[in-house]
Amino acid sequence: MATFSYHHLLIFTLVAVTSAAPSFRPKALVLPVSKDPSKLQYTINLTQRTPPVSVPLTLHLGGSYLWVDCDRNYVSSTYRPAQCNSAQCSLADSKSCGTCNSPPRPGCNNDTCGLTPDNPITNTATGGELASDVVQLPSTDGSNPGRVVSVPNFLFTCGPTFLLQGLAKGVQGIAGLGRTKISLPSQFSSTFSFARKFAICLSASTNLNGVVFFGDGPYRLLHSPQSIDVSSSLMYTPLIINPVSTAAASFAGEPSSEYFIGVTAIKIGEKEVPLNKYKALLTIDNKGNGGTKISTVNPYTVMHTSIYKAVTNFFVNELKNVSRVKAVAPFQVCYDMKSLPSTRVGAGVPAIDLVLQNEKVYWRMFGANSMVAVNGDVICLGFLDGGENVRTAIVIGGYQMEDNLLQFDLARSRLGFSSSLLFSQTTCANFNFTSSA
Ligand SMILES: *[C@@H]1O[C@H](CO)[C@@H](O)[C@H](O)[C@H]1NC(C)=O
Ligand SMILES: *[C@@H]1O[C@H](CO)[C@@H](O)[C@H](O)[C@H]1NC(C)=O
Ligand SMILES: *[C@@H]1O[C@H](CO)[C@@H](O)[C@H](O)[C@H]1NC(C)=O
Ligand SMILES: *[C@@H]1O[C@H](CO)[C@@H](O)[C@H](O)[C@H]1NC(C)=O
Numbered sequence: 001m002a003t004f005s006y007h008h009l010l011i012f013t014l015v016a017v018t019s020a021a022p023s024f025r026p027k028a029l030v031l032p033v034s035k036d037p038s039k040l041q042y043t044i045n046l047t048q049r050t051p052p053v054s055v056p057l058t059l060h061l062g063g064s065y066l067w068v069d070c071d072r073n074y075v076s077s078t079y080r081p082a083q084c085n086s087a088q089c090s091l092a093d094s095k096s097c098g099t100c101n102s103p104p105r106p107g108c109n110n111d112t113c114g115l116t117p118d119n120p121i122t123n124t125a126t127g128g129e130l131a132s133d134v135v136q137l138p139s140t141d142g143s144n145p146g147r148v149v150s151v152p153n154f155l156f157t158c159g160p161t162f163l164l165q166g167l168a169k170g171v172q173g174i175a176g177l178g179r180t181k182i183s184l185p186s187q188f189s190s191t192f193s194f195a196r197k198f199a200i201c202l203s204a205s206t207n208l209n210g211v212v213f214f215g216d217g218p219y220r221l222l223h224s225p226q227s228i229d230v231s232s233s234l235m236y237t238p239l240i241i242n243p244v245s246t247a248a249a250s251f252a253g254e255p256s257s258e259y260f261i262g263v264t265a266i267k268i269g270e271k272e273v274p275l276n277k278y279k280a281l282l283t284i285d286n287k288g289n290g291g292t293k294i295s296t297v298n299p300y301t302v303m304h305t306s307i308y309k310a311v312t313n314f315f316v317n318e319l320k321n322v323s324r325v326k327a328v329a330p331f332q333v334c335y336d337m338k339s340l341p342s343t344r345v346g347a348g349v350p351a352i353d354l355v356l357q358n359e360k361v362y363w364r365m366f367g368a369n370s371m372v373a374v375n376g377d378v379i380c381l382g383f384l385d386g387g388e389n390v391r392t393a394i395v396i397g398g399y400q401m402e403d404n405l406l407q408f409d410l411a412r413s414r415l416g417f418s419s420s421l422l423f424s425q426t427t428c429a430n431f432n433f434t435s436s437a
Contacts, residue, residue, distance in 0.1 A: 024149065027194055030140035032044070039166075050076050064182070088155055094114060116248075185408070204427070263292040291394075331372065
């Protein structure tokens with residue numbers, strides 16, 4: 001019997017090694033990203049399981065990993081729960097080993113380690129089993145999608161149906177791109193041994209897809225007469241680790257899987273907004289409060305009340321010659337569209353700069369990213385007041401990232417950002433999704 005299991009194990013290992021060393025090794029992968037018009041979430045479709053199905057997911061930049069609803073319609077011959085104390089459980093940093101008192105099915109197995117999948121929209125979390133299954137997605141040379149590649153044992157967590165509350169219609173889980181060993185970027189980079197980098201380029205349109213790249217550039221966007229590599233002209237700022245988790249559920253001592261950057265000042269029309277004693281909010285304290293993070297699950301940038309007030313007062317003062325109109329919720333500062341000039345980079349308003357590690361490095365937001373057209377006539381400053389008790393002082397939201405390329409370099413712990421691509425006469429909807437395979 002012992003000999004039999006030894007051989008069995010040996011064969012299994014050989015098969016695993018063969019399938020994990022694909023003859024074609026991609027340098028990068030690519031997926032379209034769409035914007036849900038009602039929830040303003042950014043979604044991708046990931047092909048998973050055997051037989052393969054396309055699973056719609058909400059993209060969560062700071063999410064820890066992939067989780068999907070396993071309670072409804074999870075059918076796959078390649079689903080494998082992660083056995084307690086396995087290498088998979090330790091890679092996932094699981095701290096629990098569970099049993100399930102119902103008949104076995106995906107999401108319900110005995111002696112399986114678990115994680116706590118969370119929903120950042122409703123701020124809820126629950127327990128779920130860690131498992132692996134095959135996923136497939138197109139490789140890219142940076143210009144087009146190419147040959148589709150498989151990741152045979154892609155780790156993810158099962159969540160229950162109720163955890164989907166608040167997510168875009170039809171979505172079956174969350175694709176986490178955060179700072180963990182099992183986030184999508186980490187697993188793709190380790191499977192194919194490519195650069196620990198990924199990039200997102202969110203489209204401002206709900207009809208035209210943006211793009212997410214896993215791996216290094218080039219990231220080519222169509223542009224007349226030739227495409228341009230938008231990875232070649234980025235500014236860089238260090239990514240900062242928040243030592244305290246910002247997820248809905250966590251264990252003591254766990255750092256946040258979200259991406260923080262070091263905003264040191266805010267300028268409007270190249271003049272510094274006085275933040276006075278509230279400037280301290282820009283630094284992450286030892287409880288993990290404060291600082292600035294980037295979040296695709298917030299449709300608009302949210303600021304601590306004190307910062308919000310300072311910014312909006314300054315902005316209104318800079319535009320004091322333009323008469324304001326009645327506010328349209330959730331915004332407070334609105335203007336008649338016709339009273340603002342229009343430019344290549346949106347409504348002509350003073351640029352808002354998030355100043356980073358020094359005066360020369362700033363993320364500049366033009367009208368296209370600062371002003372939101374709420375109807376045909378009214379355009380509002382697209383920042384929200386988060387209240388006095390926000391965990392993070394500034395949460396840069398999806399709207400402020402649209403038509404900007406953001407590259408996350410995990411090995412060097414830095415963010416590369418392009419500012420508005422509209423200046424370069426392209427947009428995030430300009431990746432050529434016609435396959436070259
Ligand atoms: C995801 O799949 C649905 C259904 O096929 C499709 O309507 C949608 O456009 C796809 N989204 C993306 C981002 O590819
Ligand atoms: C787990 O083990 C218990 C006790 O042996 C058993 O009653 C239960 O059906 C098992 N559950 C699964 C999902 O295998
Ligand atoms: C506002 O209008 C006044 C009077 O027309 C003008 O002198 C001033 O320069 C304007 N200020 C700005 C910021 O446009
Ligand atoms: C998009 O890519 C396809 C496949 O390489 C190519 O034939 C087509 O010309 C490209 N489209 C544009 C607008 O460049």
